[in-house]
Amino acid sequence: MEQASENLDNLEEEVFPLLKLPSIGMENALSIMTPLELIELSSLSVRSKTTVKNFFRIKPKFETHLNIIDGAHIRISKNYQDWFLKKINKPGIEEERRFMNNEMNELTKAFEYIKEVLGCDFKSVRIDLDKSPTENRRLIDWLRSQQPSFDTIAVEGNYLNYDDDVKYLMENLKVTGEFIPVKLRHADDFRLEIPNNLRVLQVEHSGFIKFEQFMKLDCEQIVFFQSPLTSQEIHRFLKSWMACESHLNLKALQVSIVHPDVIDAVNGVPHEEVEIDDNIQEVFRRYAFFHLQTRGFNITRSDGKIATACVLQSRDKSRLYLVLH
Known part of the structure; x- marks a missing residue:
């Protein structure tokens, strides 16, 4: 780990009195430090490392995210504030620590160290398969050895066909909350098993998800761009949902099709035309569905649950939004 930033240059001289503080005073002092300062403090001695680890022993105080993309970095978050560990080339940036010489080697070391010191699993990983195409399998194996499951997995790759690597990733890493394939090319016959009980499934190039697989999905929020579904299949989906035959956990849907x-x-299907008032607009915004439609359709499920749908149409494309409330 490189020399600490200017505001921590004299930290070693201050470690002794800090460690001599009463437990309440020490906890208060540690509570006002940023995660980067705490990581730097932990690196000064075995005792300081133990002190920081004990501070995080009861419960994690930060969320951590691994981004293996162009400009790979680790992001640490709390209360909508972010701190980054990354390789930077411009001197004098105080918000970010110059952390990596050999980018990937240092990133993996940082991942392991932060898991140990901050006492928390990483919440998300984002992988750009274009970054080191020949190393993707080795990277996935390393991730599995460190943490076999993540709340959120995002995977991208725009230059080559990574069908086999994507399948390998999904076979070896478990995603429990959000799965987000981004800008992935795929063969016409590509198929991918998608986990059930996801909070969010967002697929940019969703042409490989045919109607039969779509009807078996069990996710709270589904977002498909460039979907191969037809309007007839959308009709069949709506009838199935209304009859409580599929998508029982669905709360929000956005699907774009070329019909x-x-x-x-x-x-x-049976429906009621309605004004989309501020309350319903807020539900749409909660799922990051932004549009200017003021008219929509309420459809009712056989168990009494109500969803509001609206359709945005252009000359050759339609986008369906649906939210439960």
Whole structure:
């Protein structure tokens, strides 16, 4: 780990009195330090490392995120504030510590050290398969050895076909909350098993998810861009949902298809045209569904649950939004 930033240059001289403070005073002092300062403090001695680890012993105080992308970094978050560990080339940036010489080697060391000192698993990992195409399997194996499951996994790769690597990733790492494939090319016959009980499934190039697989998904929020679904299949989905035959845990859906007549799919099921008031707009915004529609359709499930749907149409494309409330 490189020399600490200027505001911690004299930290070694201050470690002794800090460690002699009463437990309440020491906890108060540690509580006002940033995670980067705490990491730097932990590196000064065995005793300081033990002190910081004990501070985090009861429960994690930060969220940690690993990003293996162009400009790989570790992000540490708390209360909408972020701190970064990354390789930087510009001197004088106080918010970020110059942390990595050999980027990937140092990143893996930092990952292991932060897990130990901050006492928490990493919440998310984002992997750009273009970064080191020949090293993807080795990277996945290393991640599995450190932490076999993540709340959120995002994977991207725009230059080559990574079908086998994506399958290998999903076979060896477990995602429990959000799965986000981004800008992935895939073969026409590509198929991928998608875990059930996800909080969010967001797929940019979702052409490989055909209707049969879509109907088996069990996710709270589904977002498909460039979906191969047809308006007839959307109609079948709506009828199935209304009959409590599929997607029982679904809370929000956004799907874009290349058929301009999705509005007919909604009109083809029992519905009530409604004004989309501020309360419903807030529900749409909660799922990051932003649009200017003021009219929509309420559809009712057989168990009494109500969803509001709206359709944005262009000449050759439709986008369906649906939220439960």
